[in-house]
Amino acid sequence: MRIKKNIAISESGFMFNPITGESFTVNPIGTEILQMINDGFESDQIIEAICNKYQVDQHTFDKDLTDFTGMLDHHHLSQHHDKEEA
Amino acid sequence: MEKLRYERPIIRRLDSEMPNKFGMRTDYRPTTQIEGVAVKTLIEEFGSPLFVISEKVLRSQYRKARKAFTTRYPKVQFAWSYKTNYISAVCNVFHQEGSWAEVVSGFEFQKALGNGVEGSKIIFNGPDKSEEDLEMAIKHNSLIHIDHLDELYTLTELADRHKTKPRVAIRVNMDTGVYPMWDRFGFNYENGQAWDALNKIMHSGKLELVGLHCHIGTFMLSTQAYAVAAGKLAELAIGVQRKFNHTIKYIDMGGGFTSKNTLKGAYLPGSDTNPSFDDYAEAITTALLNADFTAEYLPTLILETGRALVDEAGYVLGTVISNKRSSKGKRITIVDIGVNLMFTSFWYDHKVTPAQEFTQYAEDTTLNGPLCMNIDVIRESVSLPLLNKGDNIVVHSVGAYNMTQWMQFITLRPAVVMIDVDGKPHIIREKENLNTVNGQERIPIHLNRFEL
Ligand SMILES: Cc1ncc(COP(=O)(O)O)c(C=O)c1O
Numbered sequence: 304m305r306i307k308k309n310i311a312i313s314e315s316g317f318m319f320n321p322i323t324g325e326s327f328t329v330n331p332i333g334t335e336i337l338q339m340i341n342d343g344f345e346s347d348q349i350i351e352a353i354c355n356k357y358q359v360d361q362h363t364f365d366k367d368l369t370d371f372t373g374m375l376d377h378h379h380l381s382q383h384h385d386k387e388e389a
Numbered sequence: 390m391e392k393l394r395y396e397r398p399i400i401r402r403l404d405s406e407m408p409n410k411f412g413m414r415t416d417y418r419p420t421t422q423i424e425g426v427a428v429k430t431l432i433e434e435f436g437s438p439l440f441v442i443s444e445k446v447l448r449s450q451y452r453k454a455r456k457a458f459t460t461r462y463p464k465v466q467f468a469w470s471y472k473t474n475y476i477s478a479v480c481n482v483f484h485q486e487g488s489w490a491e492v493v494s495g496f497e498f499q500k501a502l503g504n505g506v507e508g509s510k511i512i513f514n515g516p517d518k519s520e521e522d523l524e525m526a527i528k529h530n531s532l533i534h535i536d537h538l539d540e541l542y543t544l545t546e547l548a549d550r551h552k553t554k555p556r557v558a559i560r561v562n563m564d565t566g567v568y569p570m571w572d573r574f575g576f577n578y579e580n581g582q583a584w585d586a587l588n589k590i591m592h593s594g595k596l597e598l599v600g601l602h603c604h605i606g607t608f609m610l611s612t613q614a615y616a617v618a619a620g621k622l623a624e625l626a627i628g629v630q631r632k633f634n635h636t637i638k639y640i641d642m643g644g645g646f647t648s649k650n651t652l653k654g655a656y657l658p659g660s661d662t663n664p665s666f667d668d669y670a671e672a673i674t675t676a677l678l679n680a681d682f683t684a685e686y687l688p689t690l691i692l693e694t695g696r697a698l699v700d701e702a703g704y705v706l707g708t709v710i711s712n713k714r715s716s717k718g719k720r721i722t723i724v725d726i727g728v729n730l731m732f733t734s735f736w737y738d739h740k741v742t743p744a745q746e747f748t749q750y751a752e753d754t755t756l757n758g759p760l761c762m763n764i765d766v767i768r769e770s771v772s773l774p775l776l777n778k779g780d781n782i783v784v785h786s787v788g789a790y791n792m793t794q795w796m797q798f799i800t801l802r803p804a805v806v807m808i809d810v811d812g813k814p815h816i817i818r819e820k821e822n823l824n825t826v827n828g829q830e831r832i833p834i835h836l837n838r839f840e841l
Binding site for chain 2: 318325326327328329330331332333336355356357358359363364367368370371373374375377378380
C-alpha cells in the first residue's frame with residue numbers, strides 16, 4: 304500500500320487532497336505510520352517498529368493498523384498498485 | 390528504554406460546516422474520580438457496569454431547591470417521588486433532609502413505611518390504588534390524592550365501612566399552554582370535572598378535603614406553565630373557601646422540573662438552557678402570593694420534585710468491550726452499559742466522558758451497548774477521544790428513573806454504590822445474581838428432566 308503521490312502530508316499531521324479539496328488531521332502516531340508507509344515499510348515492519356516503541360501488544364496494534372489503513376482507503380488517500388489512480 | 394504511552398492511529402476529515410451539531414465537544418477533561426474515589430478503584434471493587442450515587446450532590450440539590458422556594462414562600466414541604474429512585478438509601482437521604490414520601494402504588498407505599506416514614510407524611514398518588522391499598526392508606530392517615538370518580542366512590546364506601554374520614558385531595562389536570570396536555574390523570578379544570586369532584590366530596594361529608602394536586606408533565610421547559618397551573622389551583626382553593634367555608638390546607642404542584650440533561654435533538658446543552666430551581670420557584674410562588682388568599686389561609690406549598698433532585702447525583706461507569714467500524718466508516722464503540730440499564734438514553738444525549746487521560750484527538754463515535762439488539766444505542770453520535778478495549782467511561786446524570794425502570798434482560802443488573810459525604814463508598818443495592826432470577830421461577834415436575 305502507498306499513499307497517493309499527490310497527497311500532501313505535513314509533519315504536524317495535516318493531509319490535503321488537492322483533487323477533492325478535502326483536508327484531514329492525523330494524530331502523531333498516525334503521522335509516524337504514514338511516514339513509514341511512504342518510506343516503503345510493509346505492515347510487518349510497521350507493527351514491529353510501533354510495538355517496540357509503544358506500550359501496545361501486537362494483536363491490538365495489528366487491529367488498529369488495519370482499521371487505520373482501512374480509513375485511508377475509505378477516504379481515497381491510498382493506492383494498492385504503483386500506477387497512479389485518479 | 391521505557392516504551393511510550395500508546396494511542397491508536399486515527400485520521401479525521403475536517404468538515405467545513407462548523408460547528409457540527411453532534412460533534413461539539415463540551416468536555417476536555419476525563420472523569421477519573423467521583424467525589425474523590427477513583428473510577429478505576431470503584432470498578433475494581435464493585436464491578437462494571439456500576440451505578441454510583443453521590444450523597445453530597447443529593448443533599449446539595451435538595452438544599453438548593455428548598456432554598457429557592459423557602460426564600461420566596463413561607464410554607465414549603467417537599468415529598469420525595471419514590472418512582473424516580475426508590476433505592477432506600479436514596480429515599481432516606483431525602484427523608485433526613487425533611488422530605489415526606491410521594492408514592493403511586495401499594496408497593497411504593499410499603500417501601501416508604503418500611504423506610505420509617507410516618508403514614509401521615511405519605512402522599513398517595515396514581516390511578517391504580519386497589520381497595521387494599523386504600524385501606525392501608527386510610528389506616529395510616531395518609532394523604533390520598535383521588536385520580537378519578539371510581540376511586541372517589543370507593544373511598545366514600547371505605548370511609549363508611551371504617552367509620553373514619555380519610556384525608557384527601559383531588560388531582561387536577563388543566564390546560565397550561567404546553568403541548569401535549571397531560572389530561573389522562575385527575576379531573577379536568579376547564580370542563581368543570583374538578584368542581585364536580587369537589588362538590589361531591591364536600592356534600593358527602595365523608596371525606597376530609599385537605600389539598601389540591603397537579604402534576605402538569607415531566608421535564609417541563611416552561612416555567613410559565615407552572616404559573617398558570619398554580620393560579621388555577623389557587624382559584625379552586627379560594628372557590629372552596631367561599632362556597633363551603635372550608636380551607637384547603639395545601640396546594641401540591643407535583644414534579645416535572647428539568648434536570649441539566651440535554652434532550653435529544655436539542656442544539657444547546659441542557660446545562661445552559663434549562664430553567665433553574667429559582668426560575669420555577671419564582672413562577673409558582675408569585676402566582677400563589679398574588680392569588681386572593683388571606684395571610685391566615687395561605688396554603689402550604691408541596692413539591693414532588695423527582696428528576697431535578699436526583700439526576701445529577703447519579704453516574705454509571707462502564708468498560709469498553711470493542712471498537713469497530715460501520716459499513717460507512719463510522720467509529721462504533723461497544724460498552725458494557727445497555728439501554729436496559731439506561732432507559733433515559735432514549736430521551737437524552739447523556740454526557741459521556743472517558744475515565745482516563747486522553748489526547749486532543751477525537752472521533753465521531755456511536756456508543757453501543759452489549760445487547761443483541763439494534764436499539765441498544767447509548768449515544769448515536771458523540772465526539773469521543775480514542776478509547777481502547779478495557780478503558781472505562783463515565784455516563785453522567787443518570788440518577789432519575791434508570792434505577793427504577795431498568796430491566797433485567799440478557800445480563801443481570803449491576804450494583805449501586807453511594808459515596809457518602811466523607812468520600813466513603815457503600816453498596817446500597819447488591820449486584821444481581823442467578824438466584825435473583827431463578828429464585829422467582831418454578832419448574833413443573835414433568836419439565837425437570839431431559840436428555841439431549
Ligand atoms: C404525580 C407525580 N409526582 C411527581 C413526579 C415526579 O416528576 P419529576 O421526576 O418530573 O419531577 C411524577 C412523575 O411522573 C408524578 O407522576
